[in-house]
Amino acid sequence: MESDRRRRPTLDTVAAAVGVSRATVSNAYNRPDQLSSSLRERILETARSLGYAGPDPVARSLATRSSAAVGFMLPQGLSGAFSDPALSIVLDGLASTVDGHDHSLVLMPGDATGGPRPSIVSRAQADVMVAYSLPDLAPALDAVAARGLPLVVIDQPVLPDSARVEVQDYTGASAAAAHLLGLGHLRFGVLTFALHPDGVSGPVSHERRSAVPFRVSRDRLGGYLDTLEKGGVKPDNVPVWEARGSDRELGRLGARWLMTRTPRPSALLCTSDQLAFGALQAARDLTLTVPGDISVVGFDDVPEAAYSDPPLTTVRQPLADKGRRAGELALELLAGGRPPRPTRLDVSLVERASTAPRT
Amino acid sequence: MESDRRRRPTLDTVAAAVGVSRATVSNAYNRPDQLSSSLRERILETARSLGYAGPDPVARSLATRSSAAVGFMLPQGLSGAFSDPALSIVLDGLASTVDGHDHSLVLMPGDATGGPRPSIVSRAQADVMVAYSLPDLAPALDAVAARGLPLVVIDQPVLPDSARVEVQDYTGASAAAAHLLGLGHLRFGVLTFALHPDGVSGPVSHERRSAVPFRVSRDRLGGYLDTLEKGGVKPDNVPVWEARGSDRELGRLGARWLMTRTPRPSALLCTSDQLAFGALQAARDLTLTVPGDISVVGFDDVPEAAYSDPPLTTVRQPLADKGRRAGELALELLAGGRPPRPTRLDVSLVERASTAPRT
DNA sequence: CAGCATGACTGAAGCGCTTCAGGAGCGCTA
DNA sequence: TAGCGCTCCTGAAGCGCTTCAGTCATGCTG
Numbered sequence: 001m002e003s004d005r006r007r008r009p010t011l012d013t014v015a016a017a018v019g020v021s022r023a024t025v026s027n028a029y030n031r032p033d034q035l036s037s038s039l040r041e042r043i044l045e046t047a048r049s050l051g052y053a054g055p056d057p058v059a060r061s062l063a064t065r066s067s068a069a070v071g072f073m074l075p076q077g078l079s080g081a082f083s084d085p086a087l088s089i090v091l092d093g094l095a096s097t098v099d100g101h102d103h104s105l106v107l108m109p110g111d112a113t114g115g116p117r118p119s120i121v122s123r124a125q126a127d128v129m130v131a132y133s134l135p136d137l138a139p140a141l142d143a144v145a146a147r148g149l150p151l152v153v154i155d156q157p158v159l160p161d162s163a164r165v166e167v168q169d170y171t172g173a174s175a176a177a178a179h180l181l182g183l184g185h186l187r188f189g190v191l192t193f194a195l196h197p198d199g200v201s202g203p204v205s206h207e208r209r210s211a212v213p214f215r216v217s218r219d220r221l222g223g224y225l226d227t228l229e230k231g232g233v234k235p236d237n238v239p240v241w242e243a244r245g246s247d248r249e250l251g252r253l254g255a256r257w258l259m260t261r262t263p264r265p266s267a268l269l270c271t272s273d274q275l276a277f278g279a280l281q282a283a284r285d286l287t288l289t290v291p292g293d294i295s296v297v298g299f300d301d302v303p304e305a306a307y308s309d310p311p312l313t314t315v316r317q318p319l320a321d322k323g324r325r326a327g328e329l330a331l332e333l334l335a336g337g338r339p340p341r342p343t344r345l346d347v348s349l350v351e352r353a354s355t356a357p358r359t
Numbered sequence: 360m361e362s363d364r365r366r367r368p369t370l371d372t373v374a375a376a377v378g379v380s381r382a383t384v385s386n387a388y389n390r391p392d393q394l395s396s397s398l399r400e401r402i403l404e405t406a407r408s409l410g411y412a413g414p415d416p417v418a419r420s421l422a423t424r425s426s427a428a429v430g431f432m433l434p435q436g437l438s439g440a441f442s443d444p445a446l447s448i449v450l451d452g453l454a455s456t457v458d459g460h461d462h463s464l465v466l467m468p469g470d471a472t473g474g475p476r477p478s479i480v481s482r483a484q485a486d487v488m489v490a491y492s493l494p495d496l497a498p499a500l501d502a503v504a505a506r507g508l509p510l511v512v513i514d515q516p517v518l519p520d521s522a523r524v525e526v527q528d529y530t531g532a533s534a535a536a537a538h539l540l541g542l543g544h545l546r547f548g549v550l551t552f553a554l555h556p557d558g559v560s561g562p563v564s565h566e567r568r569s570a571v572p573f574r575v576s577r578d579r580l581g582g583y584l585d586t587l588e589k590g591g592v593k594p595d596n597v598p599v600w601e602a603r604g605s606d607r608e609l610g611r612l613g614a615r616w617l618m619t620r621t622p623r624p625s626a627l628l629c630t631s632d633q634l635a636f637g638a639l640q641a642a643r644d645l646t647l648t649v650p651g652d653i654s655v656v657g658f659d660d661v662p663e664a665a666y667s668d669p670p671l672t673t674v675r676q677p678l679a680d681k682g683r684r685a686g687e688l689a690l691e692l693l694a695g696g697r698p699p700r701p702t703r704l705d706v707s708l709v710e711r712a713s714t715a716p717r718t
Numbered sequence: 719c720a721g722c723a724t725g726a727c728t729g730a731a732g733c734g735c736t737t738c739a740g741g742a743g744c745g746c747t748a
Numbered sequence: 749t750a751g752c753g754c755t756c757c758t759g760a761a762g763c764g765c766t767t768c769a770g771t772c773a774t775g776c777t778g
Contacts (some may be wrong), residue, residue, distance in 0.1 A: 008507060010734055021758045026736060035756060053505040057482045058420045059734035062763050067417055067484060069465070079451030079679075092438030095468050104483050106428070109454050123416045124463050124486050125426060146412040149365060151593045249666060284638045284668060307608060307642060320438075369764055380728045385766060394726065418764035421733050 009052040018046050029055055061125070070098050070330045071106045071126030071149075073116050073140050075133050075197065075214075076245070078109050083247035083275050085302045086319055087132070089152065093323025094330075096129065101331055108140070114197025114213070115140035122147060128330045131156060135197050135213035154326050156215050163329040165322055169216055169240035172315035172347035173223025174270070176297045179313070179349055180267045181231040184358040185295065188228055188238045189258035189265035191275045192221050193246040201250060203257065204240040220271045220299060239265070243275060251278020252285070259286055259294065266294055266358050273298035273305050276312055280354070291356035293347035301350055310353035317347045368411040374387050377405050379545045388414055394548035419701035422485070427462050429453075429484030429689045430508075432471045432499050434492050434556065434573075434640035435604065442606035443633050444661045445678055446491070449513065452682025453489065458489025460690055473572070474499035481506065487689045489513060490521075494556050494572035513685050516713075522688040523701035524681055528575055531674035532582025532628070534664055535656045538672070538708055539626045540590040543717040544654065547587060548617035550634045551580050553607040553687070560609060562616065563599040579630045579658060598624070602634060610637020610645070618645055618653065625717050632657035632664050635671055641714070650715035660709055669712035676706045 015022040020043070027034040028043040035043075047054075063065040072091070074081050075163050081087055095105050106126045108116035115138035121129070122143050128150045134140065136157045144151050151162040158164070171282035180188070195204065195212045212218040225235040239261050251270065255278055270276040276298030281288045290296055290310055298305060301316035311316060333339065374381040379402070386393040386398045387402040406413075420426040431450070433440050440446055454464050467475035474497035480488070480503050487509045493499065495516045503510050510521040517523070539547070554563065554571045571577040584594040598620050600613035610629065614637055617624060629635040635657030642649045649655050649669055657664060660675035684702050692698065 012734080022735080023737080023759080024757060025755085030736080051505070051507075053502075053507070054481050055736090056425075056734055057484045058417060058426055059763090060482075060736075061417045061484065062421050062765085063734080065763065068482065069484065069772085077451055078454045079444075079447050082447035082450070083444060085438075088438050088441035091441070092468075094434050095437045095466070099468060099479065102478065102482065104479060107460060107464045107466050109451075109452070109464075119461065120458065120463060122413050123419075123427065123461070125416045125420065125428065146410070148410075148412070161724040167606060248663065252666070281666070281668070298539075304608060307611070307640070309640070371764080381765080382729080382767080383727060386727085389766080398726085414766090415764055418733090421735085422764080422766040478765075502735065 009047075009050045011055065014043065014047045014050060014052050017050060018043050026055065029051075066334075067105045067125045067127050068102060069106050069126040070094075070327075071108055071124045071129040073108045073110070073121070073129060073131045073134060075110045075114050075135065075138075077111070078107075081109065081247065082107045084272060085304070086246075086272065086274075086300045089302070089319040090323035090326070093320040094327040095323075096189050097324050098330065099326025103331075110134070110140075112197070112199060114138050118143035128152065128334050130154060130326055130330055133214065133216060136215065137213065145258065150330075150339075152329045152339075154322060158215075161339060163333055163339035165325045165329065165345065166342060167317045167322065167345045168347045169219035170223040172299065172317065172349070173220040173271075174227040175347075175349045176269060176299070176313075176315050177224045177227035177231070179351070180269070180295060180297065180355065181228070181233075183267075183295065183355060185267040186358065187263055187265045188233060188267050188269060189261065190221065190224055190238055190240040190269045190271075191243065191251060191254045191258060191279060192217055192240060192271040193207070193243050193275060195221070195242050197258065199244045201242060201244045201254070204242045206236075208242070209240065217271065224269045246272045246274045248274055248278040248281065251275035252276070252281045255279035255282035256285065259283065259288060264294070267355070268294060268296045270296065270298050273300045273302045273312060273314055273329075276314065276354070277304070277308055280308060280310075280312075290354050292359065293305070295355040297355055306352070308354075313352045313355040314350055315347050316350045318345050321345055360443075368406075368409045370414065373402065373406045373411050375634075376528075377402050378411060382467035385414065388523075401688045406686065407530060410493035425693075426484045426486050428465050428485040429457050429462055429686075430465045430467055430480070430483045430488040432467045432469070432475050432480070432488060432490045432493060434473050434494065434497075437466070437468050442604065443631060444663070445605075445631065445633075445659045448661070448678040449491070449682035449685070452679040452684075453686040454682075456683050456686025457689065458573060462690075469493070471556065471558060473497050477502035482488060487511070487693050489685050489689055490515060492573065492575060496572065497576065509689075511685050511688045511692065511698075513681060517574075520698060522692055524684045524688065524704065525701060526676045526681065526704045527706045528578035529582040531658065531708070532579040532710045533586040533677065534636065535628060535658070535672075535674050536583045536586035536590070538710070539628070539654060539656065539714065540587065540592075540624075542654065542714060544626040545592065545717065546622055546624045547592060547626050548620065549580065549583055549597055549599040549629040549630075550613045550617060550638060551599060551601050551627045552634060553577055553603050554580070554601050558603045560603045560613070563601045565595075567601070568599065569610075576630065583628045597717075605631045605633045607633055607637040607640065610634035611641045612637070614641035615644065618647065621697070623653070626714070627653060627655045629655065629657050632659045632661045632671060632673055635673065635713070636663070636667055639667060639669075649713050651718065654714040656714055658715060664709075665711070667713075672711045672714040673709055674706050675709045678705050680704055
């Protein structure tokens with residue numbers, strides 16, 4: 001079994017078998033124009049019959065100083081992460097971009113600290129890292145810096161020397177709040193995903209609202225609350241529930257709490273569509289009608305938002321573009337480019353049937 | 360900028376700075392017991408001040424002939440893949456297992472062929488591959504074989520020399536069908552995810568039902584149809600809709616078609632919970648009640664199945680275990696073990712409120 | 719004090735590949 | 749036929765690390 005692994009053919013094996021130099025065999029794979037096509041054919045044929053599957057990726061990476069992979073760092077474990085389709089869409093955009101350039105994707109799931117363990121990051125074979133929604137000051141980010149790897153940041157910490165793609169979270173949230181205000185609502189509730197990476201769900205105390213390490217949460221919550229305040233609604237009178245993740249079930253739980261406050265809010269602002277879907281479910285549980293008894297708005301505009309019952313009023317952000325852009329940036333940095341100015345993608349309010357004037 | 364990358368310190372840099380041999384510096388990182396702790400401290404300290412972030416992962420991989428990564432091959436692109444929480448759960452189980460052993464996860468999304476492109480597989484830096492639900496004969500599998508990498512297969516092709524973890528799909532499907540038969544149903548419809556990797560959705564013709572390359576689809580569909588036949592229901596009289604993926608929206612589409620056949624089926628068998636949720640939605644769209652007008656059963660028992668409206672009768676499979684087991688197998692193969700006998704996980708029917716006797 | 723473990727460190731041989739400065743051969747031109 | 753520019757191929761120097769067989773003091777035993 002030792003010999004199993006040891007006996008694998010290498011470039012030299014093939015070179016010897018064909019009777020050419022190792023460089024020539026290498027060229028057969030990487031620079032077809034450097035040798036006659038007949039020789040190339042002969043080399044490839046011999047390689048095949050020897051069971052040689054092409055240049056070893058690791059050795060090639062060492063020699064070229066490039067591992068042709070982009071690392072993707074997540075704030076959470078995978079199951080939590082993918083319960084929100086927003087991430088899948090972003091990741092798909094990213095994956096198809098880098099895949100098209102023959103790069104692969106190394107996933108680094110996070111743990112309780114709100115990011116991957118630094119040791120994972122130090123050992124990851126990737127030559128550019130993408131940070132997705134990590135909290136400010138995540139240790140993983142130090143590990144990236146220590147390795148001197150180029151970094152592209154989606155949606156989160158503002159770091160020197162990193163490429164960024166983000167979305168007008170504050171503006172979008174603000175528009176959603178203004179929409180509700182415009183409909184005459186006076187009593188609100190806010191349902192947000194994690195403000196802190198500690199895995200806590202529950203009503204949000206005053207101090208927990210400040211110093212929020214997740215920028216996205218901070219901006220959306222801020223956009224909601226500031227706008228309400230400008231509209232004459234005291235933030236202190238707005239109950240806020242923090243769900244530790246962004247999925248329906250957690251949303252349902254939080255919404256139930258919000259919908260049973262006295263007096264009951266007539267409008268709910270949610271920081272994601274998933275949470276909003278949970279809220280729709282909670283309303284059904286409580287036999288409240290949406291938007292009759294209570295208006296609900298989401299954030300993201302995932303495809304399903306158009307089909308929910310009722311269809312969701314939400315803030316659209318271009319998720320696939322976000323991923324694609326991140327992929328492009330990663331590739332650019334890899335090519336030696338300096339981080340360009342941050343890409344800021346637009347958001348827009350999509351009015352559907354889950355909001356209505358206060359009755 | 361050239362120099363930026365070139366100037367990165369290496370083991371030698373640190374060795375020279377401290378005045379020891381390179382081997383000693385290497386030992387400082389990998390075998391603390393091989394040197395005095397005071398020297399080790401000094402080395403680490405110097406490394407830090409030099410901006411050396413630890414041994415280069417690629418070089419280390421080459422020297423150790425191990426890249427400490429497991430490759431994960433998917434049948435589809437990422438966005439489609441993750442719209443079904445079942446995959447997230449499996450992947451999370453896998454990720455936490457391998458992560459615990461300091462291995463990382465390389466994702467290889469598939470394309471229209473039903474698996475990752477072979478070139479991606481040939482170049483992936485992983486020393487064991489796991490195939491998730493790939494179709495039989497996927498080209499990616501040849502690429503794995505060509506490289507001589509150990510392989511663990513989840514849910515799909517039966518390959519010589521691979522470790523396997525699978526689920527009693529046929530048995531589970533059969534139990535679901537028997538349950539419905541026992542409730543007195545006579546007219547059925549089947550809603551399945553992809554039978555073929557060609558991205559086609561629609562009613563399933565007779566020939567398309569045979570030679571199904573996805574084993575899971577084959578077994579579940581077979582389990583449904585065979586059991587119905589034994590119960591006296593001709594498979595040819597059972598309309599089958601194939602959705603190209605496993606998400607709600609596709610399920611809703613297919614279910615709408617199935618629910619508008621004449622005569623209308625009184626029971627729907629779905630190959631996944633996501634499709635079943637779509638069916639629940641379709642019923643609402645058509646103002647049919649579940650289970651009053653039509654019974655619906657799913658497959659997987661994802662967490663949400665317990666909370667849907669109505670809660671879903673479904674076939675439970677241990678998703679997280681599946682992922683964990685795959686991770687363990689991968690690690691075992693890496694350690695040089697031979698593929699053990701296939702792990703077959705049990706399924707069981709969970710009766711909830713989406714099925715009822717025929718009225 | 720000879721003999722011998724033991725602990726601490728080193729030299730050098732790889733790991734499998736890419737790349738670049740040439741060299742050899744060959745058909746053209748002037 | 750000298751000279752030139754091609755095309756096709758090679759030699760050798762790395763890429764940054766691990767590992768294993770030693771070497772060299774040092775302290776301990778009998």
